[in-house]
Amino acid sequence: MRFHPLRVREVERLTDDSVAVAFEVPPELYDTFRHVPGQHVTLRREVDGTEVRRTYSVCSPAVPAPAEPVLRVGIRLVEGGAFSTHAVKGLSAGDTVDVMPPTGRFTLRPRPGRFAAVVGGSGITPVLSIAATLLAEEPDARFCLIRTDRTAASAMFLEEVAELKDRHPDRFHLVHTLSREERQAGLPTGRLDAERLADLLPALLPVPEVDGWFLCGPHGLVREAERALAALGVPAAAVHQEIFHVDDASPAAEKRNAARTAPGGSKLTATLDGRMGVWPVGEGETLLETVLRNRSDAPYACKGGVCGTCRVRLVSGEVSMDRNFALEPEEVSAGYVLACQSRPVTEAVEVDFDA
Ligand code: FES
Numbered sequence: 001m002r003f004h005p006l007r008v009r010e011v012e013r014l015t016d017d018s019v020a021v022a023f024e025v026p027p028e029l030y031d032t033f034r035h036v037p038g039q040h041v042t043l044r045r046e047v048d049g050t051e052v053r054r055t056y057s058v059c060s061p062a063v064p065a066p067a068e069p070v071l072r073v074g075i076r077l078v079e080g081g082a083f084s085t086h087a088v089k090g091l092s093a094g095d096t097v098d099v100m101p102p103t104g105r106f107t108l109r110p111r112p113g114r115f116a117a118v119v120g121g122s123g124i125t126p127v128l129s130i131a132a133t134l135l136a137e138e139p140d141a142r143f144c145l146i147r148t149d150r151t152a153a154s155a156m157f158l159e160e161v162a163e164l165k166d167r168h169p170d171r172f173h174l175v176h177t178l179s180r181e182e183r184q185a186g187l188p189t190g191r192l193d194a195e196r197l198a199d200l201l202p203a204l205l206p207v208p209e210v211d212g213w214f215l216c217g218p219h220g221l222v223r224e225a226e227r228a229l230a231a232l233g234v235p236a237a238a239v240h241q242e243i244f245h246v247d248d249a250s251p252a253a254e255k256r257n258a259a260r261t262a263p264g265g266s267k268l269t270a271t272l273d274g275r276m277g278v279w280p281v282g283e284g285e286t287l288l289e290t291v292l293r294n295r296s297d298a299p300y301a302c303k304g305g306v307c308g309t310c311r312v313r314l315v316s317g318e319v320s321m322d323r324n325f326a327l328e329p330e331e332v333s334a335g336y337v338l339a340c341q342s343r344p345v346t347e348a349v350e351v352d353f354d355a
Pocket residue numbers: 299300301302303304305306307308309310311326338339340341
């Protein structure tokens with residue numbers, strides 16, 4: 001998977017601190033950029049002489065072939081975030097941005113059933129694509145969206161969500177809570193924690209009949225929603241999650257895992273884009289750092305264990321992962337690890353970026 005330079009078609013301001021950026025996709029790349037609802041893309045651009053990358057979820061509904069895919073992402077300004085600052089303040093139509101094809105497993109292909117989402121802040125972005133595609137393509141599907149924002153003015157995609165409600169009044173149910181502002185009617189102000197959600201959800205929908213739950217947003221909210229669903233007896237297999245920000249870096253795990261590395265050092269064999277390389281792993285290095293020293297085309301974005309762009313299959317050897325907010329338990333049991341978070345424990349480790 002590699003980056004493709006795409007022209008920005010439109011930058012639309014959503015709130016004071018967020019924009020939606022739409023790209024032009026040339027016909028020869030239609031299939032490459034056709035996303036499954038819920039997926040994200042990694043963007044790369046040079047800002048002030050430095051290469052910056054970030055992943056952003058596609059907010060537009062998936063369009064079936066052969067039409068041009070609509071590639072539109074939601075970007076919220078993150079304090080100190082080089083890419084988001086550039087996108088929100090400096091990006092305009094006609095600019096070129098390097099874009100990697102859509103990836104990610106926080107997805108829902110339209111099918112009959114009842115689905116629900118709990119999202120916070122910019123977590124609405126992938127869920128908007130999921131709900132809009134599902135409701136447009138599957139007449140026997142229903143969607144309940146519970147969203148929470150700090151204030152109404154800070155809520156992204158208000159219009160798009162309202163439109164979904166107008167278009168599918170019987171099959172789309174919206175509950176919008178605000179954590180720092182009174183609403184004239186509806187739910188009281190305050191944070192959505194596990195206890196509140198465990199009370200709220202059964203009042204909104206028949207929880208045992210929900211075929212799939214989608215939790216997306218800041219780490220705290222996703223964990224609280226996960227706890228609430230577990231308390232309500234929802235099986236973990238029915239819960240999909242995507243975390244957008246993780247503030248609590250875990251230096252302890254990093255140190256512990258760095259200390260576990262093989263005493264004489266390790267050798268890493270990696271296959272990337274069909275080519276194999278063998279390199280010594282530098283002291284304390286992650287697999288991604290080793291590969292990047294030798295191959296600049298290794299895929300990554302957040303380097304923080306959140307986006308999943310650096311996913312590799314462990315072919316042999318053992319590694320320890322500092323943290324993982326991106327891989328589902330089934331992927332971990334199938335042998336996938338995050339290259340940006342993994343350090344070798346054995347003398348020889350082999351991974352495959354293409355698997
Ligand atoms: S680069 Fe994002 S999880 Fe590794």
